[in-house]
Amino acid sequence: MTPLATRDLLGTACRLGAALTLTAAIALLGVLLVQALGVVDVGFLAGAPSRFASRAGVGPAIAGTLWLAVLTAALSFPVGIGAAVYFEEYAPRNRLAGLAGSALANMAGVPPVVFGVAGLALFVRGMGLGPTILAAGLTLAMLALPTVLVTSRTALREVPRGVRDAASALGATRWQVIRRQVLPAAGPGIVTGLTLALTRTVGAAAPLLVLGAPAFVTHAPRTPGDILTALPTQAFTWSTRTEADFAALAAGTAVTLLVLLLTVNLGALVLRRRLR
Amino acid sequence: MTACPVRLAGFGLVAALAAACGGDGVAVVVGGSGSLHPLSEAVAESFVGTAPGRRLAVGYSGTAGGLRRLCRGEIDISAASRRISAMEADACRAAGFRYVEIPVARDGIVLVAHPSNTVVDCLTLEELRRLWGPSDDVRSWRDLRPDYPDERIRFFGPGPGSGTFRYFTEVVVGRPGASRSDHYQTANDDMIARGVAGDRWGLGYLGSAAHMHNRDRLRAIAVDTGFGCVPPSAEAVADGRYSPLARELYLYVGTSSLARDDVFDLVAHYLDMAARLGPELGYVALPEAEYGRSRAVLAASRRAARP
Known part of the structure; x- marks a missing residue:
């Protein structure tokens, strides 16, 4: 085969890949939307779960997921970014720091359910928090942390060496260099990483199920000490039910979660524009 | 403490x-x-x-x-x-x-089969013991009765943490927890129902509430405890004819x-x-x-x- 023909073949394969990806995404959304159609309305968004599909709502689950998003962000973002700054800017360039850094990076590949098991032992049982919003927030923060760290480190590393050198040459202290030059330059990249970490984490059902999210919660959590309920677990609970109409409820819950996460992405987009 | x-x-x-x-x-x-x-x-x-x-x-x-x-x-x-x-x-x-x-x-513990499985309509307690006991020498329906079809049975039931499991094994097999272990196990009765509903020759047991809201897709098997075949009806559960599977x-x-x-x-x-x-x-x-x-x-x- 001539090199040109090979390139053509590869090009076609890539185009096919793109088409398949697009088809899969559209099919997924289409199936969800068709099923969710007629389920998602004001009553559904504001109402409480019910054994009657026609009356059931996701109000408590939405409140729970919002709580979890806030807690996860508040707990994991500062720590993760701080750790990233340490590893990129302060840590000595030696074997130990490298090892610690890559060990933490590898944590990003640990399946969410593993964090659920750890959270169950640590927060639910160990600290006696029970299956509460707080215990779930701590667990999800642990889950988000490695992703925050890895993406923030990448963003920091992409800031040209020259920026640091120039600022230092002008007499800026190390912290001034980081605060005034490096962090702003890395800002958009960090925000992208934070969004990824947050949406991936808050959409995970497995760790919350392991923590023991009850199937039927009648009220929206008002404090982090309240019983855990969230959109992904609500979708799971309804999807296991065999009565008619509950599959549609699960789809409606999934669409609600999707819209919520899209909003987070959109907010991040706006923020990124501002930071540039 | x-x-x-x-x-x-x-x-x-x-x-x-x-x-x-x-x-x-x-x-x-x-x-x-x-x-x-x-x-x-x-x-x-x-x-x-x-x-x-x-x-x-x-x-x-x-x-x-x-x-x-x-x-x-x-x-x-x-x-x-x-x-x-x-x-x-x-x-x-x-x-x-x-x-x-x-x-x-x-409630009653209900033995359920696929609706199109009309061959198996009543099982004795002894047969249930052979079906669900730990020896698992029954693999196809023919192993149980010669006039049943030679079709592999797939088993769906609750697992060790379940009260239904413990109760069922105690009264049927004779020892709490003694059960075959090659069955599909879940704590969710609806998943058992879904499994049997999707398997022409499947067999499962679940609480009667799960049978109630899955009754369109499952067939209940009557149980012969020595006094003839008794279906798991509310009356039979109430008056004791469905014992020992009523609880x-x-x-x-x-x-x-x-x-x-x-x-x-x-x-x-x-x-x-x-x-x-x-x-x-x-x-x-x-x-x-x-x-x-x-x-x-x-x-x-x-x-x-x-x-």
Whole structure:
């Protein structure tokens, strides 16, 4: 085969890949939307779960997921970014720091359910928090942390060496260099990483199920000490039910979660524009 | 019992959060048996309807897990599809935890097959023992009876944490927990129903509430306990003809939780509503006198819990 023909073949394969990806995404959304159609309305968004599909709502689950998003962000973002700054800017360039850094990076590949098991032992049982919003927030923060760290480190590393050198040459202290030059330059990249970490984490059902999210919660959590309920677990609970109409409820819950996460992405987009 | 300081700190944190944010205490948390979940859910919803603002969380993870969590003080009420075992009761006592046992309904353990499997319509207890016992020498329906088709049986049932599993193995196999282990196991009765409904030659057993709301896609197999084939009807469960596969379902309520108004009111509401909500969900109500007796027990332990 001539090199040109090979390139053509590869090009076609890539185009096919793109088409398949697009088809899969559209099919997924289409199936969800068709099923969710007629389920998602004001009553559904504001109402409480019910054994009657026609009356059931996701109000408590939405409140729970919002709580979890806030807690996860508040707990994991500062720590993760701080750790990233340490590893990129302060840590000595030696074997130990490298090892610690890559060990933490590898944590990003640990399946969410593993964090659920750890959270169950640590927060639910160990600290006696029970299956509460707080215990779930701590667990999800642990889950988000490695992703925050890895993406923030990448963003920091992409800031040209020259920026640091120039600022230092002008007499800026190390912290001034980081605060005034490096962090702003890395800002958009960090925000992208934070969004990824947050949406991936808050959409995970497995760790919350392991923590023991009850199937039927009648009220929206008002404090982090309240019983855990969230959109992904609500979708799971309804999807296991065999009565008619509950599959549609699960789809409606999934669409609600999707819209919520899209909003987070959109907010991040706006923020990124501002930071540039 | 020595209290771990970290644990205490955790409890304190949750309590402080609840107090700081103006929450009126924590919710009533119900866990335990999945067989009783439909009734608990219905009662909970009806309770919230009569007393808006009451905060309830109803989950299920199997009877064994529920009782364990109850005696650790993690939940207020554990539903149970069997009585608490001597070992579990000892563990509770050792932890200094006190509870009351409240029978709330009866149900039958229903043997289910695919609707198009019309060949198998009645099984004897001895056959059930061969089917579900740990020796697993029955692989196809032909192994059970020569006139059955030579089709591989796929088994769906609850697993070791389930009260239904423990009860079924005890009365059918003769020893609690003695069971074949190559069956598809789940704590969720609906998943058992879904499995059998999707398998032409499948066999499963589940609580009668799950059979009730899956009755369009499952066929119940009658059981011959020596007095002819008895289908798992409400009448047969009530009058004892379906025994030993008919059983009582209980709530175990922590005595300290009963001191709280919301817990007490919920259990009282449960006793009021079980006979009304139960039958349509597949349960059989207890005689009214039993509910009366439970009300008395409830009131007495509340008085004891509240000095």
